[in-house]
Amino acid sequence: MKLIPFLGFSGQTHEAMAFYAQVLGGKVTSEMKYSDMPPSDNMDGCGDNPGPSDPNLIAHSQLEVGSAILMAADGPPSSGQGTTTINIEVETEEEAERVFKALSEGGKVTFPIGETFWAKRWGMLEDRYGKPWMVNCMKPY
Numbered sequence: 001m002k003l004i005p006f007l008g009f010s011g012q013t014h015e016a017m018a019f020y021a022q023v024l025g026g027k028v029t030s031e032m033k034y035s036d037m038p039p040s041d042n043m044d045g046c047g048d049n050p051g052p053s054d055p056n057l058i059a060h061s062q063l064e065v066g067s068a069i070l071m072a073a074d075g076p077p078s079s080g081q082g083t084t085t086i087n088i089e090v091e092t093e094e095e096a097e098r099v100f101k102a103l104s105e106g107g108k109v110t111f112p113i114g115e116t117f118w119a120k121r122w123g124m125l126e127d128r129y130g131k132p133w134m135v136n137c138m139k140p141y
Contacts, residue, residue, distance in 0.1 A: 005086050007072040007131055013058035016129045017072055023102040024088070026065030034059045034074075085132040096121035096137035103127050103135070 009016055017028050035055035057074035070086065090096050100113045100121075106128035113123030113135060121137040 002069070004069045004071055005084050007070070007084055007086075009058075009072060009074050009129065011054070011057060011074050012129050013061050013072045013074045016127075016131070017061045017063050017070075019128075020070065021063055021065075023099060024063075024065045026063050026068075028061060029064050030060060030062040031058060032060045033057065085134060087134040087136060089136045089138060091137070093121050093137050096123075096135050100125065100135045103133050 007013075007016070014031065017031070020026070021028050033056050037059055059073055061072045063070045063072075088099060090099060096113060100123050104125040104127065107130075108126045109123065110126060110132070111122075111124040113121050116122045119136050119138050122135065124132065124134050126132050
């Protein structure tokens with residue numbers, strides 16, 4: 001079993017996933033627009049019914065960094081959607097500082113990166129797209 005975080009955006013999926021790929025050293029391996037999807041009677045926002053806004057919005061995007069996967073899409077909007085926080089565990093304090101700084105540019109630091117009882121470096125932020133992240137550089141057990 002794998003747990004794969006899935007992020008919902010409002011028209012920013014392409015830009016956000018390209019940014020995350022750059023910061024994390026990964027690659028967007030899949031991207032599909034709503035207009036690329038086959039018609040379906042039971043899927044609002046797909047195929048012939050691309051949704052209320054733009055058929056060029058992203059219906060699916062997948063970013064791969066090593067063996068990790070992150071997925072995202074532009075809607076379709078749904079009620080009751082919760083927030084997903086992404087936790088990144090890195091090997092070195094330098095990498096933690098670099099990733100934290102890059103992700104927080106244009107965003108908001110919610111807990112400054114620093115040493116904790118479990119980590120050499122840990123911090124929380126909200127990136128420029130409003131998505132929450134944690135950066136962890138764990139201490140040896």
